Amino acid sequence: MDPALPACKMQKADAADNAETTMSSTTTDTASSVDVVLIGGGVMSATLGTLLRQLQPDWSISIFERLDSVAEESSNAWNNAGTGHSALCELNYTPQRADGSVDITKAINVNEQFQVSRQFWTYLVEQNILESARDFLTPVPHMSFVWGDKNVSFLQARYKALSAHPLFSGMEFTQDQGQIAQWAPLVMRNRPAGQNLAVTRSLRGTDVNFGALTRLLFTYLVTTPACTLHTRHDVHDIRRDSDGRWVIKVQDTRLNTEREVKARFVFIGGGGGALPLLQKTGIPESRGVGGFPVSGQFLRCTNPDLIAQHHAKIYGKASVGAPPMSVPHLDTRMIDGTPALLFGPYAGFSTRFLKNGSLLDLPRSIRASNFGAMLAVARDNWPLTKYLIEQVLQSHNDRIKALRDFIPDAQAKDWELVVAGQRVQIIKKDAKKGGVLQFGTEVISSADGSVAALLGASPGASTAAPIMLTVLKKCFASKLPEWDAKLKQIIPSYGQKLADNPELCAQLFDKSTSVLGLKEV
Template identity: 45%
Template sequence: MDKCYHSEFDVSNNTSKQVLCDINIPTDIVLIGAGIMSATLGIFLKILEPKFTIKIYEKLAKGAQESSNVWNNAGTGHAAFCELNYTKEKEDGSIDIDKAIEISESFEISRQFWAYLVKQKILNNPKSFINNIPHMSIVWGKKNINFLQNRFQKLQNSILFKGMYYSEKHQKINEWAPLIINGRNPNQKIAATYMKTGTDVNFEEITQQILNKLQGYNNVKIYYKNKITKIKKDNNDTWTLSTSNNKHKKIHARYIFIGAGGASLKLLQTTGIKKINKYAGFPVGGQFLVTNNQTIVHKHLAKVYTQSPTNTPPMSAPHMDTRIINGEKMLLFGPFATFNSKFLKYGSWLDLFYSLNRYNLLPLLEAGYDNFKLIKYLINQLMMTKKDKINALKEFYPKAELKDWKLIQAGQRVQIIKKNKNKRASLQFGTELISSSDNTLIALLGASPGASTAASISLEIINKMFQQSTNTTSWNNKLKIIIPSYNQKLDGNEILTNEIRQYVCSILELTNIKINLNDSK
């Protein structure tokens, strides 16, 4: 039996005492999955309440091997600078930037959190996990050019997007990203936006560094090769978790966070939480073309996104990205969708079928019927040869050659299918928190932009789970030290935005541009 130090914690007065515990005494919180979300939430809680006992369960041999793995995502620091699906065009032709502002605010919180962790020496060497890579959007065709221009003009109303440039001139775009222009028809009408302060992020590196720090605490235990199989609410307001560990078949916890990626849905279905009955999951995988041919790589320094092709879902938006992985620059292009029934890259072929029940089968069928364009898109993607994929790349990089690129398999995502009240089920593109009625159990469902917004999602979880504590002076003051803009909006606040960005960039060794609302580009 493992010895651990257990804190008997009273959230009503924010006090605790440590006692030697055994396996039958509830852990303060269990985190399921050792990815970016559990690592972020775990270190947040250790900073706020050092005496908390925490157990992390991960079914693989090490952390950050699913969606957080450096090869399983595009590494985009999602700040809504380049991702066109965060700025929807309304029926009247106007551009809705609310989602873009929300995403950008969330990423600013993540950067503040990482800066704090660097100051505390929890994260080391910022260049190992975050680097400036300009973010660009590029479009072609009159309708798309009009959209991008309108989007750019609307974004200029927000301080968060000041410093962005717009151009329809080949010569200027060539300065930003030569590979895009070299070999392109000079008469083709194109338009691009450019944001110098975009970033490339290695979420696996962040996760591993935090997990290594967490393992050093004597009241934190990480169990690898250990799968949680079932969760049940006890009569005494705690939870019992069944595990695959032969030594500890059952454990007890006061609080639970399920951050197990695609496995979260199946675990939620074991909890008895009724609201999960209206949810189903739709698994989608991805592939990327990659080159490390340095002659090519040195001619491109940007993450370049365009719009999803007509009648395809938002997840299909292609992009050509500079990546920095272990200090090496390379280029990545995709994603190309793949489909199988696994909910995790290292999951089971039966995952999709095991997730079906009498409650969510109809929502899944409804979503499939209503999203014929998704089914058609997946079929077309599955039929693509490598040559077809190179031809798709040539829309970005006209001189691309097959010999310079290889295909890699990326991560597996599970898109949420949700049955809304009095409405048919629909496919959701984003993330959502699902909680028990008393908020002692919370799970994260969905995909992008989860990793980039891990800190703001963690704050939301903390405020739900430990509301009484977050209202205390002690926790509130700590949160303001960790996140200097805590409970404040940057959008519309020129002074605060410049202060926060200068502080963050100086610590994370990033480029900063001091801006004001009267700037025009």
């Protein structure tokens, strides 16, 4: 019996199970038992599947995605609320203390997580698992932009704290409006005189197309033995069998047939859809957990001349009451080889947990165990509720007015509204408040490690690799000594903190920059 997969003897799936290799078709195998089931065709399942394939190539893996193709929900390039999160420019990761100093603890943690993702991608390119990182990764400067005396003082304090840290080496700060105009001409064009402005810039920034990355990883996975991808397969139920294995009830929506698949380990990585499936497992760890859905919208530039004049991700400060994922930004994107320019996000509300979900998702997630926590969160988060109502009621001209904080002469005719993805923030019980709303990500797993689910949103996809390392630690603790050497090959800083080792930090950053082709900005 493999100690990492309780209650069962490992079995290797027949090679015939690997019949399908396309990203948008239904596989035809009828395997009723596998080692690993991954639910959701997004970057999290793709990353975990790729890691497991490197660590344990003899394990059989089945992946189930409810839509026609992978990477069509949160991992889709148009559904991401800003990509390449590494805390270089996101001001919500560096709160200001009462004494005026800036707490950079979370920024260091987020940046270090992103460096782990870079190491993982570097390994994949070196092993020819990915042909070129430039298929999904583009160098783009990351900038923070503020105005007003108080905000300028904050940004200067933030810069002083971050620029002294090895993870933020090379960050620049300026209040010189001529310099700002060189870095971001659209931001300064026709800007009213007399504003007190400040900007930081880091040339270490990137734009990541996680949809493209996800498709590349699944393309690799389905060419390996005993790994199958099933699109148009909707998981309806997860229950534990008497032998300890998990029984996954799945419907082939193309053929309108149902079947059951047994697995020794199940990862639920279905974005907002993970919570209802986690609840179906019945594990004690799922009790008391709820979710609050927040949708997003962006203004997308339709004027190619404007798109060509801007090359940066510029983040400002969030409005009072706005969730962290709603920090306004003017965002250069590279989507499937074509440059794009987005501004937002503008928050919205829907009871759906997925963009392609059901309006009944939220009410169906309410349980006796989480009802009190959800009521407490509703009671204690009026500023968020007010913010969402205001956002939903905005007109196109209202949105253009917000855009003019970043592009003073923005014209409504050059921008169109696009709907981004759904995010489901975690609600958990709290002894003092009754319930709290969390804005991070969290891995919730059973005590025996046989099932795990990823809940939450920001920073999300940018930290997929370290989050999946957390899954490995929670669910495969007995295998870690055996996997240690391989994990250090995949992630050279594994077991160490780059923040505590400036020399290793610089060495690995330089290596990944070279291998990933990020020298040009």
